[in-house]
Amino acid sequence: MGMPKSNDGQGRGTGRRLLLRGVLLTVIAIVVLGFVASGCSKVSTAPDEVRLHYAGGAFEAIKFEKCINPSSGATYLGPGDSSYSYPFGQRTFDFSGSDDAESGPISIVSKDNVQLKVAGSATFTLNTSCETLRRFHERIGLKYVAYFDGSESSSGWRRMLNFYFKQPLDRAMDAASQEFEWKKLFNDPNAKQQWEQRVGVLARQFIKETAGADYFCQPNYGGSGECGDVVLTIQKPEPPQSLIDALAAEQAAKQQNLAQAQINTKVKTELESIRDLVKVLGPQGAILWKAVQDGRIDVVPVPADGSVNITPRAR
Incomplete structure (x- = not known):
């Protein structure tokens, strides 16, 4: 009678296969975890x-x-991939100097060399048509770190706006201001309107030249068609307070001079009237006439018989 065959070899083979499968699963798990941890x-x-x-x-x-x-x-x-966020829709470059503004007021110099401050804003839409936005990101956004990191107050975005908006606006306002004296910019609505129109033309030109392309469009731009122009809102240029005070004093003096001129005209008229009376009535007659006009003498009619009763005026 023969001896039964041993199953030891078969068992050892099965164990090795299970061990290999376990190792393989572990390696796969490690690879998957590494894939996830690597940035997916x-x-x-x-x-x-x-x-x-x-x-x-x-x-x-x-x-x-x-x-x-x-x-x-x-x-x-994927692992190692990156993404960059930019604003879609209307945005504003605020140079009013308020706490949340991107910049303080812009300084300009008038034709007569007076420095004034101008506050305002530029409203625009970043051109987010895909290829244009890509060029903006690679040429400007990366340089200034202008993409958003979850905060609207990105310092890189502000630095970018200060370069591509404030500098062109500064140039445009200075160039336009050289055509006007400070009093006209401050006090003359027609001059201010002409100045604003000139600033608008120059600012849009300079913004495009500085950026190198139509990256900043009109506020309602939707990504197709004409980019349009940035919209500017500019307040009245403000001179130093000392000049405002001096201008107020000048206006007050003009009003005083006008009032004095009216007084002088009245006096002159009265003197001419007295001279005319003297010519007609003589000096004493003119004095008597003036006294009667002022109520200092009562005129009493004389009766036909010539009798007159005089009653002294009570004091």
Whole structure:
């Protein structure tokens, strides 16, 4: 009778296969975890936000992938990928000097070399048509770190606006102001209107020249068609307080002179009237006439018989 065959070899083979499977599953888990930990993520956009998606990372060249439009759901970014957020819709460069403004008022110099301050704002829409926004990001946004990091008060965005808006506005206002004296800019509505129109033309020209392309469009631009012009709102130029006070004093003096001139005219008229009376009535007659006119003498009619009763005026 033969001996039964041993199952030891078969058992050892099965154990090795199970061990290998376990090791393989562990390696796969480690790879998956490493993949997730290496930067795989997802992003979505708000209604007033657009994103640029760039693929690549430490081990491959970074290249533009696509634009992620406003109000888009979750978009998955691969390991090493990155995205950059920019505002979609109307934005403002505020140079009023208020606490939340991007800049203080802009200084200008008038034709007669008086320095004035101008506050206001420039309202615009960032051109978010995909290819244009990509060029803006690669030429300007990266340089100033102007993309948003979850905060509207991005310091890079503010620095970018100060360069591409404040400097052109400064140039435009100075150039236009050289055509007007400070009193006209401050006090003359017609001169101020002409100055504003001139500033508007020059500012839009200088903003485009500085940016190098139509990156900043009219406030309602929707991404297609003509970009349009930035809208400027400019307040009245303000001279130093000392000049305002001097101007007020000058106006007060003019009113006083006008009042004195009216008094002088009245006196002159009265003197001419007295001279005419003297010519007709003589000096004493003129004095008597004036006394009667002023009520200092009562005129008493004389009866036919010549009798007159005089009653002294009570004092």
